[in-house]
Amino acid sequence: ATFKGWMDIMYAAVDSHEKLGQQPKFEARLYMYIYFVVFIVFGSFFMLNLFIGVVISNFNQQRKKISGKDLFLTEEQKKYYNALKKLGSKKPQKPIPRPSNVFLGFLFDIVTHKAFDITIVIFICLNMVVMMAENDQEDTKKVLNNINCFFLAVFTAECVIKILALRHHYFKSGWNLFDLSVVVFSIVSAGVSEVFQRFFSPTVLRTLRLARIGRILRLVRKARGIRTLLFALLMSLPALVNIGLLLFLIMFIYAIVGMANFACLRWEGGIDDIFNFQTFCGSILCLFQITTSAGWDTFLGSLLQESEACTSKIDPEWKGKKCVNREFGILYFVSYVIISFLIVVNMYIAVILENFSVATEESADPLCEDDFDMFYETWGRFDPLATQFIEYSALSDFADALAEPLRIPKPNKIQLISMDLPLVSGDKIHCMDILLAFTKRVLGEFGDLDSLELHMEEKMTVANTSKSFHKPISSTLKRKQEEVSARxxxxxxxxxxxxxxxxxxxxxxxxxxxxxxxxxxxxxxxxxxxxxxxxxxxxxxxxxxxxxxxxxxxxxxxxxxxxxxxx
Incomplete structure (x- = not known):
């Protein structure tokens, strides 16, 4: 059922006789092919995958029970709930100020332009093509070495220009630190290549530089499918680590049991000087190989040998005795294959599938992470000091400057007034109040989520401390009513x-x-x-x-x- 050694068993069954004690004959029972094909279809393709499906289904159910927050929500309410969770984790960031120096300001304009990032990505792609063309010919090596030096000069110039233009803000970005580390290691490896080549190849550093291609996923919005896959992988990492720890715990227990019972096996079949149960490391290697269902039948065959299969190198008293209890050996391996390969390993698949499903649903939502990022990017132009407030008079221009679907094109004063946005002293509006109102406009109102909305607003207030110090004194609708009453x-x-x-x-x-x-x-x-x-x-x-x-x-x-x- 696990596809290990089934073809050898099938050929032996086809060549066997119906009566015991007779020599096998070539293809004496051809109908056994049908028996094994039917068993593989129903026993492996159907039942085994059904077993895996049950494991994944129960894993997802337990995960939903643990979370327990969205069991009684409709699909539209889940979208609204997910949008509120995204809102609570974001706040405006103060933009990098432009240098007052003319030359540094010119460099700043170049670095902050999108064309600059696109140009660097093009150079990275070209560098990747050059790496693909490497070979052992001396003439080609010289040409490729010169081209790699050119690319190194380009990336070094990029780091220098960015450091001059962005100043200390350059070191606040993780991507910038990654770029700088790769460039520094590349320069050092080029200067002392003989020393570095003793430890690792310079190609490793050039390979690390290719990871910067991931930037293009931020520049090209059409690559949302690839970004969804990467997002699903990142979401799966914590759960995968937990499952890995569980698998290691199971391997540790079975390794100790294997060392206590199977250390006397002679080196033959799947047992050798590396894969054996004489040491803890050897036992872990054996169990790790079995976890992938690779050759576990050979280990089982070695475990089921009689006394002549025992080795006398460990303890002379074991000679002439049975090494292993046959029933215990079968129980040991079958239970480990079921627990590790069929259950724990398939939890990896369950986690990745679940997170991919969540990432796909979130990418299909009316509002995604990119929309909120674009909101705060536009907010930075109206609030350069990152006070998290803008003037009420600038609200109409701000709403018109947003990207879809949050954008409210002009004339929009009536719509903004009807949103009843709270006003603080100085006729200012907080960014979270605006974003929450615009989110409701896109997703709609849900009256039965008032308690959830209040809870999320409390979390937003904790995350945005500036909002807690400014109490609303009026609102846009109340202000309009006051103006009409005054007229x-x-x-x-x-x-x-x-x-x-x-x-x-x-x-x-x-x-x-x-x-x-x-x-x-x-x-x-x-x-x-x-x-x-x-x-x-x-x-x-x-x-x-x-x-x-x-x-x-x-x-x-x-x-x-x-x-x-x-x-």
């Missing part, structure tokens, strides 16, 4: 002043005197004054209606009617 009060106050002006002014009371002197000119001036007063009070005059019929305060209508009668 209503101002308009009512203007109307009140207008009524008082009509009550106190003597202009209309002397209407008869001015009409007799100026005639129709006075009516035009009257209409002009009325239109100005109505504009100030928030009304519009209707030209089709006479002046006296316009909706004015009652006092003015009475005066106008009296004056018209006198005229």
């Amino acid at each position: 209503i009060i101002q308009r009512a106050f203007r109307r009140h002043l207008l009524r008082r002006s009509f009550k106190n002014t003597p202009f209309l009371c002397r209407q008869r005197h001015y009409s007799a002197v100026f005639g129709e000119e006075t009516k035009k001036k009257q209409r002009l004054i009325l239109s100005i007063l109505h504009e100030n009070s928030g009304r519009e005059i209707q030209k089709s209606r006479p002046v006296s019929s316009i909706s004015l305060p009652l006092l003015y209508d009475g005066i106008a009617e009296i004056e018209s009668r006198k005229l």
